[in-house]
Amino acid sequence: MESINLNTKILDNYKMKLFNELIKAIWSEEFDDIDNIPKKVLGESVCDEFGEEAILNLIRIVMGLDPIDKTDETIKEMLNKAMCTQEISTPIISVISQVCNNCVNKEDGKECLVKEKHINCNKDNTCNSCGGCIRECSLGAISDKIQFIPILKLLKDKKHPVYATVAPSFVGQLGNDVTPGKLRSALKKVGFADMIEVALAADILTVKESYDYCSHIKENKDECFITSCCCPIWISLIKSSYPEFVDNISKSVSPMIACARIIKILNEDAKVVFIGPCVAKKKEAISEDIKGAVDFVLTFKELEEIFKALDIEADKEVEENRIESSALGRIYAHAGGVSKAIEDCVKKINPKADFKAITFQGAKDCKVGLEKVINKEIDVTFVEGMGCIGGCVGGPKRILDTEKGKTFVQEYSKETNIKTPFENINVIQFLAKMDMKKIETLRNEDRKKLLGLFSRDIRL
Numbered sequence: 001m002e003s004i005n006l007n008t009k010i011l012d013n014y015k016m017k018l019f020n021e022l023i024k025a026i027w028s029e030e031f032d033d034i035d036n037i038p039k040k041v042l043g044e045s046v047c048d049e050f051g052e053e054a055i056l057n058l059i060r061i062v063m064g065l066d067p068i069d070k071t072d073e074t075i076k077e078m079l080n081k082a083m084c085t086q087e088i089s090t091p092i093i094s095v096i097s098q099v100c101n102n103c104v105n106k107e108d109g110k111e112c113l114v115k116e117k118h119i120n121c122n123k124d125n126t127c128n129s130c131g132g133c134i135r136e137c138s139l140g141a142i143s144d145k146i147q148f149i150p151i152l153k154l155l156k157d158k159k160h161p162v163y164a165t166v167a168p169s170f171v172g173q174l175g176n177d178v179t180p181g182k183l184r185s186a187l188k189k190v191g192f193a194d195m196i197e198v199a200l201a202a203d204i205l206t207v208k209e210s211y212d213y214c215s216h217i218k219e220n221k222d223e224c225f226i227t228s229c230c231c232p233i234w235i236s237l238i239k240s241s242y243p244e245f246v247d248n249i250s251k252s253v254s255p256m257i258a259c260a261r262i263i264k265i266l267n268e269d270a271k272v273v274f275i276g277p278c279v280a281k282k283k284e285a286i287s288e289d290i291k292g293a294v295d296f297v298l299t300f301k302e303l304e305e306i307f308k309a310l311d312i313e314a315d316k317e318v319e320e321n322r323i324e325s326s327a328l329g330r331i332y333a334h335a336g337g338v339s340k341a342i343e344d345c346v347k348k349i350n351p352k353a354d355f356k357a358i359t360f361q362g363a364k365d366c367k368v369g370l371e372k373v374i375n376k377e378i379d380v381t382f383v384e385g386m387g388c389i390g391g392c393v394g395g396p397k398r399i400l401d402t403e404k405g406k407t408f409v410q411e412y413s414k415e416t417n418i419k420t421p422f423e424n425i426n427v428i429q430f431l432a433k434m435d436m437k438k439i440e441t442l443r444n445e446d447r448k449k450l451l452g453l454f455s456r457d458i459r460l
Contacts, residue, residue, distance in 0.1 A: 010139065011099060012143070013140075014046070015140070018038065018042070018058065020305055021040070021309075022034075023309035024310075027152070031076060031079075034075050038056075053069075054098035059078065061145050063078055063079060064082055066145075067095070079149070083149060083152075083153045087291075088145060088147050089286075090283065090286070091127060092144055092283045093127065094142070097141075099141040114133050128233050129144070130363065130387055131144070132363070134279065144279045147298060148296075150296065151273055151295075154295075156191070158191075161194075163193055163195070163271070164273050164275055165195075166195060166274075167198055167277065167281075167392060168197070168332045169276065169333035169334075170197075171330075171333075171411075173300045174300070180195075181318075181320045182315060182320070185319070186307060189312055196263065196324065199324065199325035199326075200259065200262075200427070201259035202329040204258060204427055205252050206342060209342055212251070213250075214353060217353075223248055224373060226245070226248050226382075227339075229255060230254055231280075232278075235249065235458070238385075251457075253454055255329075256274050256284070257294065261293045261454075262430060266433065272293065272294050273294070273295060273296045275298045276395065277396070277399075278395045279395075281297050282297040289458075304399060325418070325426075326418040327414065328344060328413075328419070328420055329421060332392070333393050334410075335394075336359045337409075339357035339358075342382065343355045345422070356380045357380060358373075358380045360383070361388070361390060361391065362386075
């Protein structure tokens, strides 16, 4: 078998082509020719080159199913199974082992360290779905499962209102001219009931974490406070490598989880789909202590392909804009944004409060930096960790260059007159629905319902 040159990511390209064609078939309910999709889309030569099992497993990943060694199922039978999926299971990221036979490394008799590391992580249940192995596999044989097929069934059945929640890093990702209002209209055309900015939940958590910070520092003067607001990779690192430091982590859920819980408090029948640049969010959504809030997760790249398949030009959609979040909630998207948001609110609560923050970016920087904090080599009171360099705008499934994404976020944060969460009428209205009259009541420990809504047991 002839090997494929590395650095091509050729399987990623094939994956999205198959995804595009499957969306069209399901959307139009034309299933008669669905088993011929691989040859129709990729051509017979590609199917022969990689082999039937490899191509079928690539389709399984596109459908949100696990790859298997051998299958007797037709594509139509696999699709029926995928359409009935209630929850995407682990592993989130899988290896299509049959494709590895086409790799240059295989030809040279080398062991693929990327593949072996990922397989061992899955066996040990230590994979945090950071997406690093996806990036390092030059052929594209390591891939994350796409969750859109069961979402599409939800949208077409119309039994539940399905809400799209978008990460704060969404601005500009689908195009320079795709405003939040136009993106909302485009998502509604797909079938979503509405689009909610997760930055709104970030506003609420900013206030909560600011009060938590003040309490933590008062009770533990020699210990720093670690935010858990955004990054599951950061939390996974601490839990697996520094368990003795877990008590210093904020007990808040991430904005993704908080936003979904808010939606389901207001509408018990709702289903929630999170859209962002992060593969790890797919695993976070099904974590034991917080599962059930977010039903499915999509990435920006997957959404881009969905729009292409359905001929939706988001930049030409009707403007349906509304202001949901403050400037501080919006800057959660880039590294240092969480620290800035918390600091501004802490100073609003207590102008004399001591606040010395540091931000770590990327897995290596997070680990080295955290060790320095633990060893008291750095004098800080607040620690922010982001698994990706640049923060969420640098996520593995972003569309924009990291710096360009950051620029879009910063410009978007300047567009609103709502500077802090304390001024956000949307936050105040939600709290009123929870029978809370003032935003300051977030610090009241007797409000068990609200604390339960935005807190988690980080040790699970």
